[in-house]
Amino acid sequence: MSPQTLFDKLWDSHVVSSLGDGVDLLYIDRIFLHERTGSIALKGLQEKKRPLRHPENVFCTIDHIVDTLPGRGDETLMTGGKDFIQSTRASARDAGITFFDIGDTEQGIVHVISPEQAIVLPGLTVICPDSHTCTQGAFGALAFGVGSTEAEHAMATGCLRLEKPKTLQISFEGQLSEGVTAKDMILYLIGKYSAAGGSGYSVEFCGDAVSALDMEARMTLCNMAVEFGAFTGMVAPDEKTSAYLEGRPYAPKGADWTRALCDWQDLESDEKANFDKKIAIDAANISPMITWGTSPGQAMALDGLVPDSVKMSDPHAQQAAEKALAYMNIHPDRPLSGLAIDGAFIGSCTNSRLSDLRRAGEILKGRKVAEGVRAICVPGSSAVKRQAEAEGLDRVFTDAGFEWRESGCSMCFYAGGESFGLEQRVVTSTNRNFESRQGPRVRSHLASPETVAASAIMGHIASPKEVKDGAL
Amino acid sequence: MEPFKKITAVGVPLLRINVDTDCIIPSREMKKVSKVGLGEGLFAGWRYKDTSGREPDPDFILNDDRYSDAQILLSGVNFGCGSSREHAVWALVEYGFKAILAPSFGGIFYNNCTRNGLLPIILAEEDIALLAGWVAENPQENRLVIDLVRQIVSGPEVVAFHFDISPQDKDMLLNGFDMIDVTLQRENEITAFEQQDRRIWANLGETQLIS
Structure with a gap:
């Protein structure tokens, strides 16, 4: 057999039938839903009286609209949010799927809890009507976001009709410098190759710097593959992958586990596998990153200068940069570092896991958030929150002046409930710096959790190094 | 869904790159x-003067009377990137759009379009610029013609551009198929796949949870 990429292996092993003209009917192993877009998919099936083919393969959580303030329930700060929650709950029960409700120990952000529960496994196809489903590619699964109609299709038929994307290998070679994280890697990539750089491709991340990442960091890396325009991102499974999954609730057990480990051995790109495109990046060239504009592609080194739109060769990029500079109220050829901030947010499917909170906690320990800065930490799942509290991290955050929340997507986006104030500047560990994403005309700067923590302490955009070196 | 065959309609140029689905419909508009x-709620952040109100912002092109009844949107690379929210497509369709022309699209958005009767057309940036320039001269008169059967975008005074679309998507749009019904006809193949699947570890039906 000719050498294959990891993606080819995952794809080919799920082809139910070839429909011609490059379209395959692909088997879908796991479907995850949430109240924002899953509710409408379940409702769509019910309206047409279509049964689910395999309810046991379908999971649903409440993460997007639910409040994250202590003592929360079905009532939400977002007008009408309660209907989403209650409709989802009712539909989920009618459909007979596994439902993680508000207050359940398993509840949390879909892409945090799916791995926690070992619902995602290497070699599986996983979909969710949520663009950040690519996060779960970190486990060597073919995991990708779809629309609500496609989620209905997968629930009703067990399959999706898909055109095979091209393959792109992105190799981060060598070692990352001290203090550089997976978030910086992905922002560097998107900054260099644009928010459409991965358009039409399924990305495999590899190289020594990727192998060296722990599972949570690999999730951060894959999470923003969609921000690169890619169909999905993935990392070949290794010992870290199986060590992470073993013993978790939905992981195979006993002889099944042994068999799974054996099957997963083959889940890597063959040595001479042919990728449609390859990109190699020297990991040593990456430094802590931050976005300056309103697209994740508008990213720069934290210690660099805001680019000058006039110097951009592409007229569309130039025009987009001009709009972004005006929206963000920043000036070309000046540093971002030192710019006063109003808000700091640590959370989201990108950076809300225990390791993220620990690293941010290292910076916050014994320090105080600057006056006038609203700082919020939202653990990615109820389990992350419990674990963090067990090791006293919640106190580190609250002593510093951070709000400590219940788990959910929270202020990663503004759905009509909570938001930062008009035109406020926020440093955020999330994935999207789009216009008004975190509130009307809010100016969002994407960065790692440690950069968010450092900026919260300093009251301006700052690197962790600045905090550690300074007297604060 | 409504079949798409051929339309002659007003086009409106929104020549920005990376128009994300948060911009197409902000989350706060998904009520x-x-x-x-x-x-x-379509383009609410750009279309209205403030977040809570509905007073049109005259600077936004959809509020320009010359483009009233536009059914074709012309835009820049990576249109519909970002969130998977199908609401972006439902909003565009409800507003009256039937086709979007862009050099590239967000992948999830593209599929959401074809599943809802909205035709996404990939054309080279310079071709879109040419069409946009011609449309802008006199939007109500210079109407674009989109012929899905022949896969051509044209106007009486501009050259015709051929566009590519997969046969599956073309078929689905031309006929207004509900793809669930189409796929369910392959029941035998799906069952056969399930029966020969040897990944016993992947089967949740027989798995008991570790408590």
């Missing part, structure tokens, strides 16, 4: 568990 009632 109900529903596929309808979303047209008003």
